[in-house]
Amino acid sequence: MSAQPLCHLHELANPGSREVKIADESFLVVRRGQALFAYRNRCPHTGAPLNLMPNRFLDYDRQYIQCSTHGALFQIESGKCIAGPCAGQYLESMPCHIENGALHLEET
Ligand code: FES
Numbered sequence: 001m002s003a004q005p006l007c008h009l010h011e012l013a014n015p016g017s018r019e020v021k022i023a024d025e026s027f028l029v030v031r032r033g034q035a036l037f038a039y040r041n042r043c044p045h046t047g048a049p050l051n052l053m054p055n056r057f058l059d060y061d062r063q064y065i066q067c068s069t070h071g072a073l074f075q076i077e078s079g080k081c082i083a084g085p086c087a088g089q090y091l092e093s094m095p096c097h098i099e100n101g102a103l104h105l106e107e108t
Pocket of ligand 1: 043044045046047048067068069070071072084085086
């Protein structure tokens with residue numbers, strides 16, 4: 001996968017999230033402060049996309065990533081599920097870095 005910007009910091013609320021599609025693959029990007037986190041949009045419980053609504057990945061208090069299907073909660077920074085049917089499992093983190101305010105996936 002080539003390095004390409006997924007999104008810019010200023011495009012996201014703080015905290016906030018959005019979906020990015022690259023070559024038919026769906027990713028979610030979450031902002032907290034000046035940090036951005038990227039994960040593959042796939043719940044470890046069933047493999048379903050995490051969101052039902054466009055760009056809605058966070059819980060009501062915007063403290064956790066929440067799966068819309070069965071409500072599993074994931075830590076924003078680590079992707080670890082801390083409540084729900086897949087507790088202890090992780091979202092698939094996408095290696096990335098911030099450059100000039102934009103989030104880029106690492107080349108693999
Ligand atoms: S599909 Fe995500 S918690 Fe069940």
